[in-house]
Amino acid sequence: MSWQGVPAVELHEVTRYHGARDTGVAALAGVSLSCPPGTWTAVMGPSGSGKSTLLHCAAGLDRVTSGRVLLAGRDITAAPDSVLTALRRRTVGFVFQSFNLIASLTAEQNVAFPSKLAGVRVSRSDVRQSLAGVGLADRARHKPRELSGGQQQRVAIARAMISRPAVLFADEPTGALDSHSAKVVLELLRTMVRTAGQTIVMVTHDPAVAASADTVVFLADGRIVDRVGSPTVHEVAERLAKLEG
Numbered sequence: 001m002s003w004q005g006v007p008a009v010e011l012h013e014v015t016r017y018h019g020a021r022d023t024g025v026a027a028l029a030g031v032s033l034s035c036p037p038g039t040w041t042a043v044m045g046p047s048g049s050g051k052s053t054l055l056h057c058a059a060g061l062d063r064v065t066s067g068r069v070l071l072a073g074r075d076i077t078a079a080p081d082s083v084l085t086a087l088r089r090r091t092v093g094f095v096f097q098s099f100n101l102i103a104s105l106t107a108e109q110n111v112a113f114p115s116k117l118a119g120v121r122v123s124r125s126d127v128r129q130s131l132a133g134v135g136l137a138d139r140a141r142h143k144p145r146e147l148s149g150g151q152q153q154r155v156a157i158a159r160a161m162i163s164r165p166a167v168l169f170a171d172e173p174t175g176a177l178d179s180h181s182a183k184v185v186l187e188l189l190r191t192m193v194r195t196a197g198q199t200i201v202m203v204t205h206d207p208a209v210a211a212s213a214d215t216v217v218f219l220a221d222g223r224i225v226d227r228v229g230s231p232t233v234h235e236v237a238e239r240l241a242k243l244e245g
């Protein structure tokens with residue numbers, strides 16, 4: 001695909017103010033970040049440090065005050081809403097802590113639903129393939145209440161991946177899971193990075209989760225203040241503790 005080779009996500013000197021620039025809060029105060037394709041980046045930092053804002057600005061869910069944001073090589077900083085809407089359907093996928101599945105729909109209906117809503121045709125075999133990709137081929141007809149938390153999150157990942165997004169954005173993807181289910185989900189994400197070259201940007205509070213990523217960036221007061229490659233849990237916990245002081 002044409003976006004391969006260029007960074008999947010690029011932020012250049014991004015600021016995001018809430019309220020007036022001189023009196024408001026700088027949720028991001030000059031963040032530059034580049035995530036090459038096929039890499040997994042974790043974003044950590046104390047509460048209020050700007051993690052969610054970074055994720056939202058990088059995914060085109062929120063507008064930056066200044067600086068530039070590129071997704072799959074495309075400058076989206078000033079893109080009209082219609083372009084951002086299309087981008088959310090095709091270029092990016094989202095996974096949240098709370099799964100956000102529709103209780104009355106089966107796993108396969110949940111996977112197909114956002115595409116249908118967007119008027120994008122997905123075949124039953126695409127849906128089945130997507131569920132098979134997360135190890136749930138045999139759960140296609142099950143409703144969320146008939147699935148474990150980890151299985152529900154895997155359905156949510158299948159739903160996010162069906163459009164083959166350039167970037168999967170994950171906000172605390174294992175936050176609601178027990179440690180075994182969390183491990184299964186993290187292994188699945190790792191397999192997607194390793195075998196399919198998926199790019200992932202993930203916010204987490206948990207050092208053990210962040211240590212699954214290739215790189216951890218640490219935010220404090222809206223700035224990237226630290227960065228660790230090939231992280232260990234211990235290293236991540238130590239650096240986070242310093243920031244949370």
Ligand SMILES: Nc1ncnc2c1ncn2[C@@H]1O[C@H](COP(=O)(O)OP(=O)(O)OP(=O)(O)O)[C@@H](O)[C@H]1O
Nearest residue numbers: 018025026027045046047048049050051052053054
């Ligand atoms: N809509 C808003 N209006 C005003 N201030 C906001 C708004 N959204 C976020 N902020 C402020 O911007 C800063 C960064 O918030 P953000 O939610 O990005 O932090 P976070 O690191 O994700 O926090 P947490 O770990 O607690 O979820 C905080 O000081 C927050 O209070």
